[in-house]
Amino acid sequence: MNAFVSRCAARQNTWKRIMSENIRGLIVAHSSLAAGMTEAVRQIAGLEDDVLQPLSNEGKGPAGLISAVTEAVGDAPVVIFTDLSSGSCAFAARKIAIDRPQTGIVCGVNLPVLLDFVFHRDLPLPELVDRLVDKGRVGICGTCAEEDSRVDRALSG
Amino acid sequence: MSIVLFRVDERLIHGQVVVGWVERLHVDRIIVVDDEIAASEWEKELYCLGVPPEADAMFVTVATARQDFASWMEQSRRLVVLVRSVETLSRLAEGGLLNGQTVNLGGIHHAPGRERFLPYLFLSDDELKELERLVAAGVTIAARDLPGSRSVPLGSLRP
Numbered sequence: 001m002n003a004f005v006s007r008c009a010a011r012q013n014t015w016k017r018i019m020s021e022n023i024r025g026l027i028v029a030h031s032s033l034a035a036g037m038t039e040a041v042r043q044i045a046g047l048e049d050d051v052l053q054p055l056s057n058e059g060k061g062p063a064g065l066i067s068a069v070t071e072a073v074g075d076a077p078v079v080i081f082t083d084l085s086s087g088s089c090a091f092a093a094r095k096i097a098i099d100r101p102q103t104g105i106v107c108g109v110n111l112p113v114l115l116d117f118v119f120h121r122d123l124p125l126p127e128l129v130d131r132l133v134d135k136g137r138v139g140i141c142g143t144c145a146e147e148d149s150r151v152d153r154a155l156s157g
Numbered sequence: 158m159s160i161v162l163f164r165v166d167e168r169l170i171h172g173q174v175v176v177g178w179v180e181r182l183h184v185d186r187i188i189v190v191d192d193e194i195a196a197s198e199w200e201k202e203l204y205c206l207g208v209p210p211e212a213d214a215m216f217v218t219v220a221t222a223r224q225d226f227a228s229w230m231e232q233s234r235r236l237v238v239l240v241r242s243v244e245t246l247s248r249l250a251e252g253g254l255l256n257g258q259t260v261n262l263g264g265i266h267h268a269p270g271r272e273r274f275l276p277y278l279f280l281s282d283d284e285l286k287e288l289e290r291l292v293a294a295g296v297t298i299a300a301r302d303l304p305g306s307r308s309v310p311l312g313s314l315r316p
Binding site (some may be wrong): 030044059060061062063064083084086087088089090091094095098 | 159167168170171172175176199200203204206209214264265267268274
């Protein structure tokens with residue numbers, strides 16, 4: 001192995017070590033939404049196995065969901081992403097966060113939020129959560145062309 | 158109409174209730190009847206985070222609910238009353254307080270000793286017997302998770 005390859009390998013190992021100590025993500029959502037979002041992030045950005053984990057609330061009562069989330073987050077710093085801010089997923093996350101340090105919660109998760117998370121897990125948790133909330137808001141936009149203007153364009157085109 | 162929905166749901170204020178029922182029924186107030194939550198400020202705060210802006214929420218003990226129930230029936234506000242267990246429902250119904258009322262069974266999930274009756278409804282033998290006793294006393298009880306779902310009368314749950 002030449003010196004260049006060796007340096008690259010060392011750098012890669014350091015990078016992996018740092019990344020493995022970074023904040024992990026858990027998506028808690030209804031039905032199969034969490035699994036679908038995780039897979040979408042995997043396809044777009046690539047993912048290490050433990051970066052983002054999906055969890056469905058399906059078939060789980062409040063106690064069962066809290067137990068499943070507790071088990072999934074382990075001891076590492078984590079951001080828990082939930083779909084609705086008023087749902088059982090968000091409730092479980094908030095209940096766990098009361099006694100668990102290093103727990104951020106982001107409700108109303110969307111794909112821009114998750115993609116940004118993957119690339120900024122090294123930020124301090126409060127800063128990361130604020131950033132993700134902003135990214136989520138910016139990630140939603142919409143247009144609604146009036147029918148008349150479309151007709152006009154069609155005629156002039 | 159004052160109480161537009163009386164529901165047993167372990168999760169109390171959550172997505173299905175807020176989006177599925179509260180918004181559709183144009184509810185003004187959600188009343189949670191639960192001794193433990195009524196005594197816990199932080200749990201009340203947690204549940205309030207799930208209340209939509211169009212409505213407010215009250216958390217009362219079973220004793221207070223029994224005392225105030227008649228006045229709830231006369232309110233012009235549109236109310237949803239939530240309890241999270243058959244046991245709480247049963248205490249609230251003591252003395253025939255709920256006779257003539259309609260109770261909706263929402264999410265009661267799997268737990269040791271409970272049997273599955275619907276995808277969202279698991280009941281122990283004691284819970285089912287207590288519900289049947291309430292029906293015999295004059296309470297109408299049916300399971301339905303969402304407004305658009307089929308209503309399943311308690312009497313048809315047993316195979």
